[in-house]
Amino acid sequence: MNKPEKETTVDQQIRRRTFISFGLFGVYVAGAVGAWRWLYKSPNEVPGITSGAHAPLRKALNKTEIFFRRLAFNESHLVKTYPKEMAAKKVRFNSDIGTEGVLPPEQWTLQVTKKNGQVLKISLDQIKQLPKTEIIYDFKCVEGWDQISHWGGLKFADFIKHFGLEEEAKMDFVGMETPDQKYYVGIDMPSALHPQTLLAYEMNEKSLPGRHGQPLRLIIPVKYGIKNLKRIGNITFSNTRPHDYWAELGYDYYSGL
Amino acid sequence: MKVIKEKHPLIMRWTHWVNFPVLTIMIWSGMLIYWANDEYSVTLFGHTFFRFFPDWYYNLLNIPHRLSEGMAFHFLFMWFFTLNGFFYIIYSIISGEWHYLLPNKHSFKEAWLVVLHDLHIRKTAPPQGKYNAAQRIAYTSIVIMGLGSVITGLAVYKPVQFYYLTWLCGGYHFARILHFALTIGYVFFFLVHIFQVIMAGWNNFRAVITGFEVENEQPKPAIETNNDNE
Known part of the structure; x- marks a missing residue:
């Protein structure tokens, strides 16, 4: 009798862990993309002895x-x-x-x-x-x-x-x-x-x-x-x-x- | 019934997903550098089959005239690439995860059976643990290649101060060729890897993000036979 109930528990666990992991993964991807955009679009250095680089x-x-x-x-x-x-x-x-x-x-x-x-x-x-x-x-x-x-x-x-x-x-x-x-x-x-x-x-x-x-x-x-x-x-x-x-x-x- | 089976530890997943974008940036910035002296080609008996790289390719990816920028990116992201790689290797050693990864004495024979199975020539695949024999060889190779990129990279970066590395790599020219060839190797690895991940399906892919796989387990027989010969 409790077999179907147990299955839902495993399914629930799977869903819950998948949801959390993919959520964190999404945050990571967004952070990585954001960091890259920030770096790629970062302004050049103030010209001095060195110039021309981000x-x-x-x-x-x-x-x-x-x-x-x-x-x-x-x-x-x-x-x-x-x-x-x-x-x-x-x-x-x-x-x-x-x-x-x-x-x-x-x-x-x-x-x-x-x-x-x-x-x-x-x-x-x-x-x-x-x-x-x-x-x-x-x-x-x-x-x-x-x-x-x-x-x-x-x-x-x-x-x-x-x-x-x-x-x-x-x-x-x-x-x-x-x-x-x-x-x-x-x-x-x-x-x-x-x-x-x-x-x-x-x-x-x-x-x-x-x-x-x-x-x-x-x-x-x-x-x-x-x-x-x-x-x-x-x-x-x-x-x-x-x-x-x-x-x-x-x-x-x-x-x- | 369904059971959750833990597969990939958090650090493996973390280093995998850090490595992917970092290696992409290293390959891209490496191309910006390589463009300034793009002397490699596939030439046999005086006939050039392929030039690294054709102009349309450079223009498509906006590569020309960005040497200094390429160097600046390359010499920053080399840190992340190297540290992430070392972190993974040290973790694998300490945790014992290397047991699942390193090829063992059966791997080379079995890898062939895996290939035949993947090509649908052979019906059954050899028994496997976390990674099959072909994966063991491929993933161990890719770690060694990463180490190779660091060593050949240092040999080209500081050929005077790290003269012993340059010597080890067969000189400045050969070190640069190896550094380039390893990169081509990553691209091939990536193509095969993506194909295999798609073929292996969702459960397998999800495990590299969530860490677990879902298995349908048969009720256990009363007497267990252990034929795990790992």
Whole structure:
């Protein structure tokens, strides 16, 4: 006699639990959709040193970068190097913003602004007289391609020592600009002082061609190509982040590898 | 008579439904990134059969010229993907749920019988617990693939600082290919999964939301025979 009654109880239980679970599931789906819409439509950050990213995503980018830097960045982590034969003969070229055409070497001097405001004017010959460092490594573009290329120049750490910039090197950032200031990068000091960071004046054992940043460019293997500024016009030091071309266009400021 | 049989624990359901939208966002933002250097195709003997991806496809999904945006989304949602995945794995280990999921020594033979059964070639399916042999293999693979995506992702993301991961993945190029191939794998998994869920019916689907399945139980015989060989 009580069999039908018991069945309704099970049925009721099934209905009740299904109703509650699907209700909660619906709330979850609505919440997830709402959160996504909020994020997707979130306004861009206030333009400053960085621009062009959704404000919450920029926050996440910065925090994530700091997390990975603290977790893993180590000066002794060297970028893998390759034998000379593996270096590309035709070196890929992506952009000439700030480096159009060829700059007559005699019209070029590197300007370095010291902490006390003094400006050092350094010629290419002064740089070339110092010990040359060569590197053959896998250059990586933020777009996703990479290419083994061969560069020669002055180690940035040697440059600091030779020109008496130790005080400046205690600051947090290096800023570099092209002579026309159309392209510029900001580099954190540990990456700049990394033993494989070069002020390069040679590619494949010849003077840099125009489109690869003649006469002097930055080669910083611990960063994506966007940080490897071509044709350095001036160098500054600061404790705040210097302006950076691609960080103003939504890319991560650090862009480290 | 009908009985309620508990099937999926809450944490399994939770991580499943968190993973679904998060993985979707990871695949979408990954495409925004991949577009900037879309060099992969299926090419055999010099003939390209398929290019990842055709222009109409990019335009349909509004993918071009969104690299920085893709990176920003990818590097946020990677946290949710990874943490959710680890949470699931740790839970499975601690709760012992992995017993139902990992393939055992019979699974590989049985999975074939399951496939034959699903294709209506064979009438009976092998006996199963919570998951059948084919499910065990598929769901364990998908967890391993998830781990693979995290490792290959880190290898591409920080190839200098995590050089050992990049080395483990066969270098920068191969790590990127693996990362991409795993994603294609998810899409195939998804298609088969959806098909199987539809074929398995409402009771099975409901269990992934409510946690229980309804079974029609026969009155128990006086003498029980136990042929559960799990």
